Amino acid sequence: MNYDFLAPNQIVFGWGRRTELPKLAARLGGRILLISGSRTLERTGLIEQIVSGFTNPAVPLHRFQVASREPEVADVDALVNEFRRLSPNDRDVVVAIGGGSTIDLAKAAAAVVQNRHGDSVQDFLEGVGRGLQITLPPLPLIAVPTTSGTGTEVTKNAVISSYQPAFKKSIRSDLMVPRIVLIDPELTVSLSRETTAYTGMDAITQLIESYISRRAAPIPQALCLSGLKYAIPALPAVVRDGRSRPDREAMAHAALLSGLALANSGLGLAHGVAAALGVHCRIPHGLACAVMLSTALKVNQSVRERELAELERLFDSHHSTNAVAAGAFVSRIESLCRDIGIPSRLRDLGVSADQLPLLVPASRGNSMSGNPCDVGDQELLSLLQQIY
Numbered sequence: 001m002n003y004d005f006l007a008p009n010q011i012v013f014g015w016g017r018r019t020e021l022p023k024l025a026a027r028l029g030g031r032i033l034l035i036s037g038s039r040t041l042e043r044t045g046l047i048e049q050i051v052s053g054f055t056n057p058a059v060p061l062h063r064f065q066v067a068s069r070e071p072e073v074a075d076v077d078a079l080v081n082e083f084r085r086l087s088p089n090d091r092d093v094v095v096a097i098g099g100g101s102t103i104d105l106a107k108a109a110a111a112v113v114q115n116r117h118g119d120s121v122q123d124f125l126e127g128v129g130r131g132l133q134i135t136l137p138p139l140p141l142i143a144v145p146t147t148s149g150t151g152t153e154v155t156k157n158a159v160i161s162s163y164q165p166a167f168k169k170s171i172r173s174d175l176m177v178p179r180i181v182l183i184d185p186e187l188t189v190s191l192s193r194e195t196t197a198y199t200g201m202d203a204i205t206q207l208i209e210s211y212i213s214r215r216a217a218p219i220p221q222a223l224c225l226s227g228l229k230y231a232i233p234a235l236p237a238v239v240r241d242g243r244s245r246p247d248r249e250a251m252a253h254a255a256l257l258s259g260l261a262l263a264n265s266g267l268g269l270a271h272g273v274a275a276a277l278g279v280h281c282r283i284p285h286g287l288a289c290a291v292m293l294s295t296a297l298k299v300n301q302s303v304r305e306r307e308l309a310e311l312e313r314l315f316d317s318h319h320s321t322n323a324v325a326a327g328a329f330v331s332r333i334e335s336l337c338r339d340i341g342i343p344s345r346l347r348d349l350g351v352s353a354d355q356l357p358l359l360v361p362a363s364r365g366n367s368m369s370g371n372p373c374d375v376g377d378q379e380l381l382s383l384l385q386q387i388y
């Protein structure tokens with residue numbers, strides 16, 4: 001065995017533990033640069049409640065409100081400029097409270113602001129920029145996720161979009177892993193049914209794709225087994241009853257594990273195509289993953305039969321052979337998606353048939369490179385046509 005494993009310095013997990021945030025932040029530094037993006041939490045007063053805990057005059061707080069959409073190049077550059085007006089130094093701490101989009105925006109800005117050899121975040125984006133690297137440590141970051149899905153609170157990349165030209169690419173560096181992650185599942189109670197379903201399917205897709213990835217490794221695989229055991233029963237339950245504490249906790253825990261797993265072993269075809277669906281058709285990330293997941297599993301079923309059988313046996317150990325168990329796992333995922341109202345066809349998402357050829361090259365990112373089997377352009381196009 002031979003592997004690396006990258007993770008935040010500290011993970012703080014528990015119902016109601018958001019009250020510990022001011023103390024954790026004060027331990028890291030001088031000023032707090034607080035980024036929040038969740039309109040829901042503003043409406044419910046939770047953001048104000050968190051902010052009111054920062055009472056230590058030695059640790060001044062600067063607030064930045066950002067749009068709660070998937071971050072674009074201009075959003076990151078604007079936030080970097082706002083940071084620069086404060087002449088930040090490495091005693092400042094960025095605190096990001098929000099969904100995956102807010103945390104990605106904060107991670108990218110915390111990195112770019114300290115790496116002045118680039119003019120824009122685009123200079124650092126894989127495949128579309130000047131190929132610049134993050135060489136200096138970003139401002140230390142505390143991530144406080146308010147959805148249970150992307151896992152970006154523990155990963156080393158941030159996904160940044162552009163619509164003209166259209167791309168969705170990562171800025172990535174080992175230095176970008178958040179320093180502290182605070183997960184308070186109570187923050188997810190007010191999420192809508194739809195957001196709960198989509199972000200939950202993102203976490204499940206990440207756990208499965210990491211488990212069968214070409215770069216699968218022992219620690220991430222162990223995490224995936226634990227995460228799926230929690231998430232697959234909890235997701236339909238929490239979509240039915242968003243106030244269920246044990247199910248919200250299960251999904252928050254599974255999402256955390258999915259982030260740790262994907263950051264250390266990569267993803268696959270569902271995530272590759274989801275990036276393309278996001279940028280060309282503006283489909284929310286988790287929904288795109290959910291629609292693509294069973295197709296991705298069928299494509300890889302013959303080369304990952306044993307692994308898919310292992311996942312099925314977390315729930316039912318009575319299948320006679322690996323082939324039967326692997327097939328049952330794919331059916332389990334299909335019925336989970338039906339159960340929580342995920343459409344099964346791309347046309348139901350508003351994708352038009354003439355967009356399908358555009359999706360093929362746009363799917364070829366870092367995620368696709370982890371897919372267990374090679375899928376050629378023609379094969380990928382015909383897969384997309386089959387589920388259109």
Ligand SMILES: [Zn+2]
Nearest residue numbers: 150202206289
């Ligand atoms: Zn994802």
